[in-house]
Amino acid sequence: MFRTKDRVPSAHEIKDLAAAGHKFTAEEVRDLTACEQAVSGLGNAIPDETTGPRRHGPAATAQSIYDAQQNYADLAEKLVGKPENEISRHDAKLLHSLEARASGGDVQPPKGSLSSQAQKIVDKRDD
Numbered sequence: 001m002f003r004t005k006d007r008v009p010s011a012h013e014i015k016d017l018a019a020a021g022h023k024f025t026a027e028e029v030r031d032l033t034a035c036e037q038a039v040s041g042l043g044n045a046i047p048d049e050t051t052g053p054r055r056h057g058p059a060a061t062a063q064s065i066y067d068a069q070q071n072y073a074d075l076a077e078k079l080v081g082k083p084e085n086e087i088s089r090h091d092a093k094l095l096h097s098l099e100a101r102a103s104g105g106d107v108q109p110p111k112g113s114l115s116s117q118a119q120k121i122v123d124k125r126d127d
Helices: 010-018 027-039 060-082 089-102 114-126
Strands: none
Touching: 010 060, 027 060, 060 089, 060 114, 089 114
């Protein structure tokens, strides 16, 4: 997806992809990092604190979203197998936070999402 050396998508474009439901892969993050380094001229630099993905740049944004998507998927898998009476308010809040971050961080999970369902379960039980 990011195998071009002519143009690297912006961090905003990366977030838009996530908000549209794109699930990033480790390969895409690696490709984006390599492209960003090639375009910036850092591809052959000796690694130090000034090389690698720019802070808040496209590759760092993609890595952050990829990590959030993996964390969300891991927690979702655990909660789906849990009995409803064992889902805590903390579980529901954490799931909501991870779902928002997995979508680029600028979008609240929609009604009917897994995190909203978990919150409904907790609210109904605790009322």
